[in-house]
Amino acid sequence: MVSAVVSISYSPLNVRNEDRNSxxxxxxxxxxxxxxxxxxxxxxxxxxxxxxxVACACVAPPQDLTPAKSIGPQRLENLSVKELGDExxxxxxxxxxxxxxxxxxxxxxxxxxxRHGEAVGIIGPSGTGKSTILKIMAGLLAPDKGExxxxxxxxHGLISDEEISGLRIGxxxxxxxxxxxxTVRENVGFLLYENSxxxxxxxxxxxxETLAAVGLKGVEDRLPSELSGGMKKRVALARSIIFDTxxxxxxxxxxxxxxxxxxxDPIASTVVEDLIRSVHMKGEDALGKPGKIASYVVVTHxxxxxxxxxxxxxxxxxxxxxxxxxxxxxxxxxxxxxQQFASGxxxxxxxFELKLFLSVNEVGSAKAYSL
Ligand SMILES: Nc1ncnc2c1ncn2[C@@H]1O[C@H](COP(=O)(O)OP(=O)(O)OP(=O)(O)O)[C@@H](O)[C@H]1O
Numbered sequence: 505m506v507s508a509v510v511s512i513s514y515s516p517l518n519v520r521n522e523d524r525n526s527x528x529x530x531x532x533x534x535x536x537x538x539x540x541x542x543x544x545x546x547x548x549x550x551x552x553x554x555x556x557x558v559a560c561a562c563v564a565p566p567q568d569l570t571p572a573k574s575i576g577p578q579r580l581e582n583l584s585v586k587e588l589g590d591e592x593x594x595x596x597x598x599x600x601x602x603x604x605x606x607x608x609x610x611x612x613x614x615x616x617x618x619r620h621g622e623a624v625g626i627i628g629p630s631g632t633g634k635s636t637i638l639k640i641m642a643g644l645l646a647p648d649k650g651e652x653x654x655x656x657x658x659x660h661g662l663i664s665d666e667e668i669s670g671l672r673i674g675x676x677x678x679x680x681x682x683x684x685x686x687t688v689r690e691n692v693g694f695l696l697y698e699n700s701x702x703x704x705x706x707x708x709x710x711x712x713e714t715l716a717a718v719g720l721k722g723v724e725d726r727l728p729s730e731l732s733g734g735m736k737k738r739v740a741l742a743r744s745i746i747f748d749t750x751x752x753x754x755x756x757x758x759x760x761x762x763x764x765x766x767x768x769d770p771i772a773s774t775v776v777e778d779l780i781r782s783v784h785m786k787g788e789d790a791l792g793k794p795g796k797i798a799s800y801v802v803v804t805h806x807x808x809x810x811x812x813x814x815x816x817x818x819x820x821x822x823x824x825x826x827x828x829x830x831x832x833x834x835x836x837x838x839x840x841x842x843q844q845f846a847s848g849x850x851x852x853x854x855x856f857e858l859k860l861f862l863s864v865n866e867v868g869s870a871k872a873y874s875l
Contacts, residue, residue, distance in 0.1 A: 591656065593619045593620040593621075594617045594618070594619055594620075594653075594655070594656065595618050595619065595620055595654070595655060595671055595758055595798065595799055596617070596618040596641055596652070596653070596654055596671070596673070596758060596799075597615075597616070597617045597618070597651075597652070597653040597656075598614050598615060598616055598617075598637065598640070598641065598650065598651075598652055599615050599650055599651040599652075599653065600613050600614070600615050600649070600650040600651070601613070601614040601615070601637065601640060601647045601649070601650035601651070601652070602614075602647060602648045602649035602650050602823075603633065603636055603637075603640065603645065603647050603648050604648055609823060610632075610633040610636050610823060611633045611636060611637060611640075611647070611823050612822070612823030612824055613650070613823065613824055614633075614637055614650070614820070614823065614824060614825055615650075615825065616818050616825050616828065618641075618758065618799055618801060619799065620798055620799060621785065621786065621798065621799060622799045622800075622815065622816060623780075623781070623784060623786075623799070623800055623802075623813065623814045623815045623816070624799070624800070624801045624802070624814055624815070624816045624817070624818060625801075625802050625803075625804055625809070625810050625813070625814035625816070625817045625818070625831070626638070626801060626802070626803045626804075626817075626818050626820060627803075627804060627805070627810065627817055627818070627819055627820070627845070628819055628820035628821050628845070629821060629845065629854055630805075632820045632821055632822065632823070633820060633823060634762075634803040634820055635678070635762050635763075635803060637820070638675060638760045638762055638801065638803055639675070640652060641673065641760055641801070642673050642674075642675040642760055643659060643673065644675065654671050654673075655671055671757070671758060671798075672747070672757040672758070673757070673758050673759075673760065674744040674745070674757060674758070674759045674760065675744075675759075675760045675762065676737075676740050676741055676744050676759060676760065676761045676762065676764060677740065677762055678762040678763040678764070678766055681740065682728040682736060682739060682740060682743075683728075684727065684728050684729060685727075686727075686728075687724065687725050687726065687727060688715070688720075688723050688724050688725070688726050688727075688728070688731070688739050689708060689711050689712075689724040689725065691728065691739060691743055692711045692714060692715060692739060692742045692743045692746055693707045693708070693710070693711045693746065694743065695743070695746065695747075695748075696710070696746065696748060699748075700748040700750065701750070702748060702749075702750055708724070710746060710749060711724060711742075711746065712724060713791075714742045714745060714746045715739070715742050716790060716791055717742070717745070717782075717783070717789040717790050717791050717793070718738045718739075718741050718742045718745075718779055718783070718789070718790060719738065719775070719779065719790040720735065720738055720739065720742065723735065723739075732772075733767055733768055733772070734768050734772035734775060734776060737764055737765075737768070737776055738775075738776070738779065741764075741776075741779060741780075741783065744759055745757075745759070745783050745796065745797065747796075757796065757797050757798055758797070758798060758799045758800060758801070759783070759797050759800040759801075760800070760801045760803075761780060761800065761801070761802045761803065761804075762803050763803055763804055763805065763806075764776050764777075764780060764802060764804070764809070764813075765777060765804065765806050765808070765809050766804075766805070766806070770808065773806060773808055773809065774808065774812065777808065777809050777812040777813040778812070780800065780802065780813045781795075781812075781813060782795055783795040783796065783797050784797045784799075784800060785797060785798055802814055810831060810834065811831065814831055815830060815831055816828065816829070816830055816831065817829060817830070817831055817834055819839075819841065819842055819845070821841055821854070826839070826841055827839045827841065827842050834846060840852055840853050841853050841854060
């Protein structure tokens, strides 16, 4: 059935078209990309639900969950207590995930597990598929092959807002991805204004409290254009951790951060890194309350973020996890790929291409050289 409008149109919040388009561009979100190509009236209910979910700070419950073969009853019987314990605390598992874009084979058999309570970093050279794997974990992109298991249950396809208990997964985009035409209050409360039955004044109160938890006060009525880069990232973080307090059961939440400190100065980076720690269940937010995030994953290039915000690292290279270990093991690793990446050396197994275009005068004809 074709729905006349998506949430954005009947929403109490009035998001401009150009805002939606720039949101889609900055997040690279496939739903929004496909959404751009639809006229509003050609978006069906299912797409409308997905778009609403993605737009709402990308907090998405998993859908279409069926038990994975590997932890079916037969296997459970054969598992030792230790193995069983090992499986039971796994929140997200990527199993042999492949993803290509046209001829570009980006992920070529990525496997890893994210356990309850973990703070994991994903690092690796540019273009190696770090953001892609985050989007696959969040349910915004579907793998071509392989499986994503959420608490041991296989997720089919992409997210929707079907209520299936399990795990809330939030994605904090690198660009902050705020709607420019909405105030900070509307951006942070977007999910609740759109999807909850909470009265507006209660949402406003919760927004203020959540902003305070990320160290922001009195900015509710500002527009994103009136904020610094670091403040925008904090608003995006607030948008990701806010949830409907009227719901009975609050599911644990995993937050996925895509380069949360990119473009920030060292001090602003430290603020964001500490904030990431503070909203984790092992941390304490700016109001002194324990954080609510069960586990998180951070894609980053920043050494400070690796050191300060995560405990365990996955190193992605040429479409696979080539190394994993604790953060303190990173700099002493003997893996040549890790050593080269850690030192920033040009010599080593990591291939890169720097093309120098020399003038016709210098070489007779213009040539590209790979260094
Ligand atoms: N939707 C898409 N369509 C086509 N190509 C894509 C798409 N998304 C990502 N890519 C390509 O896939 C590759 C991996 O992109 P991705 O953003 O996942 O890498 P990354 O490791 O996060 O890079 P960086 O560290 O530079 O941010 C890049 O070559 C990118 O251009």
